[in-house]
Amino acid sequence: MPQQVGLFLFKNDLRVDDNPALARAAAEVDKLICLFCLEAQQPQSNLRAPSKLSPQRQTFLTQSLSDLHVGLRKHGQRLIFSTESPLDIIPQLITQHNISQIYCSENTGDYENQLWQCLVTRYPLINFTRTASHTLFDQGDLPFPLAELPDSFSKFRKQVERLDIKPPVPAPAHLPPSPELSGRWPQIPNVSSHSPLFNGGERQGLAHLERYFERNLASSYKETRNGLDGMDYSTKFSPWLANGSLSARRIVWRLRNYERDVGANGSTYWIYFELLWREYYQWYAHRHGKRLFNFSGIKTSKPTTSFYPERFQKWCNGNTPYPIVNACMKQLNSTGYMSNRGRQLVASCFVHELGLDWRYGAAYMEQQLVDYDTASNWGNWQYLAGVGADPRGHRRFDLAKQTKIYDPNQKFIKQWGGDNHDGVLDSVDAADWPVHGGKESGQ
Numbered sequence: 001m002p003q004q005v006g007l008f009l010f011k012n013d014l015r016v017d018d019n020p021a022l023a024r025a026a027a028e029v030d031k032l033i034c035l036f037c038l039e040a041q042q043p044q045s046n047l048r049a050p051s052k053l054s055p056q057r058q059t060f061l062t063q064s065l066s067d068l069h070v071g072l073r074k075h076g077q078r079l080i081f082s083t084e085s086p087l088d089i090i091p092q093l094i095t096q097h098n099i100s101q102i103y104c105s106e107n108t109g110d111y112e113n114q115l116w117q118c119l120v121t122r123y124p125l126i127n128f129t130r131t132a133s134h135t136l137f138d139q140g141d142l143p144f145p146l147a148e149l150p151d152s153f154s155k156f157r158k159q160v161e162r163l164d165i166k167p168p169v170p171a172p173a174h175l176p177p178s179p180e181l182s183g184r185w186p187q188i189p190n191v192s193s194h195s196p197l198f199n200g201g202e203r204q205g206l207a208h209l210e211r212y213f214e215r216n217l218a219s220s221y222k223e224t225r226n227g228l229d230g231m232d233y234s235t236k237f238s239p240w241l242a243n244g245s246l247s248a249r250r251i252v253w254r255l256r257n258y259e260r261d262v263g264a265n266g267s268t269y270w271i272y273f274e275l276l277w278r279e280y281y282q283w284y285a286h287r288h289g290k291r292l293f294n295f296s297g298i299k300t301s302k303p304t305t306s307f308y309p310e311r312f313q314k315w316c317n318g319n320t321p322y323p324i325v326n327a328c329m330k331q332l333n334s335t336g337y338m339s340n341r342g343r344q345l346v347a348s349c350f351v352h353e354l355g356l357d358w359r360y361g362a363a364y365m366e367q368q369l370v371d372y373d374t375a376s377n378w379g380n381w382q383y384l385a386g387v388g389a390d391p392r393g394h395r396r397f398d399l400a401k402q403t404k405i406y407d408p409n410q411k412f413i414k415q416w417g418g419d420n421h422d423g424v425l426d427s428v429d430a431a432d433w434p435v436h437g438g439k440e441s442g443q
């Protein structure tokens, strides 16, 4: 029987451990090509918004790829890195190596799904397999069909929180070797700058997971989770989870061991609760597809917001009349990370105070966040903008009140220079009319 040659397309599953899609490929073919295309990092929307990865996100990604290469090497494999589109590179590999099977993990990104569909249509004789590896549950585990996904997180949580979570799939003992590849392949780019907070890669993700639980931080998570600055107030699992160098199942199984050995409490439960939020958005994205990026979200009517370039720029640069927002945005621009509390405040400000079209804010975070995850980012933005899964309609935060609660001594604001702004939102000049209300316009 001729040898079966497979191709595994990595995307947001940059790990060998608990990678069910990779385990499946390893079990089914004799030779395997492991490919990652950087070109596939496309923005999810075609807005007039930035589309490049921030240096922090880029660094974290290249660290993750280098580490994956090392991980694959241990199993006799290698990572083929390409800057071409999968639609250009995969056809060449198919012709050269007589590939009969193509594998990847399921994805919530619209671009990735279109790309996959394109390949499936173009190559009817090839076997295409996608496996869930980004979620806690498989679709078949859910107690409802995807089309009947509950319309709010609470309803979802109640239905799934007691379901069993499958144990993580151990790294395959052996990966099929790569066929002899001709030609020169680009090197994974050298990591030039250092990500200030996080080091990308599967080994780093697993080490971080261990460190987090060894230090017993999980036992006080619920009390600390609304912090704005620092490494320890929340788990910081998100960067590794987002590009898949750490799996959500691996985290939950580590959490369960911790609860068994050290003790379960409201805080350990709350970590699981937050992971269920993540889970909800993953299925929400699968359920709603392209609507994740629509101005009207999953609702029927459009918001009344618009795009004002100057306001948008000021928000991005942390130069709004709201010091807490400025501090958060400067933190994001400098580190590639922002707390959950901060994200809610800056998104609320974007939509409700600045009147901006939420999609531009989501696109900016897509560019900047080291933990950018399509489903979590666009789903949370929809929620805040009132076009998503929020039964209350929308969330508008009182920024002064939030500052008093979460930054009472303005330490965070001072630390990031949030009160250093020009004080105006919109500039006016002689060409604008009417310029002012009241006395100056003679009324």
Ligand SMILES: Cc1cc2nc3c(=O)[nH]c(=O)nc-3n(C[C@H](O)[C@H](O)[C@H](O)COP(=O)(O)OP(=O)(O)OC[C@H]3O[C@@H](n4cnc5c(N)ncnc54)[C@H](O)[C@@H]3O)c2cc1C
Pocket (backbone or CB within 6 Å): 225, 234, 235, 236, 237, 238, 239, 241, 242, 271, 274, 275, 276, 277, 278, 279, 281, 338, 339, 340, 341, 343, 344, 347, 365, 369, 371, 372, 373, 374, 376, 377, 378, 380, 381, 384
């Ligand atoms: C406007 C906005 C944009 C966001 N964009 C992203 C994004 O691109 N990627 C991302 O991973 N998270 C996003 N979040 C959710 C949340 O802010 C981050 O997951 C969290 O801040 C990551 O830090 P952590 O790992 O320390 O979280 P922890 O508080 O320690 O939570 C543990 C884990 O639970 C999950 N989680 C927690 N809160 C949420 C939430 N609201 N929605 C979904 N999952 C959650 C994350 O996987 C997180 O790692 C966004 C939230 C908002 C309001």
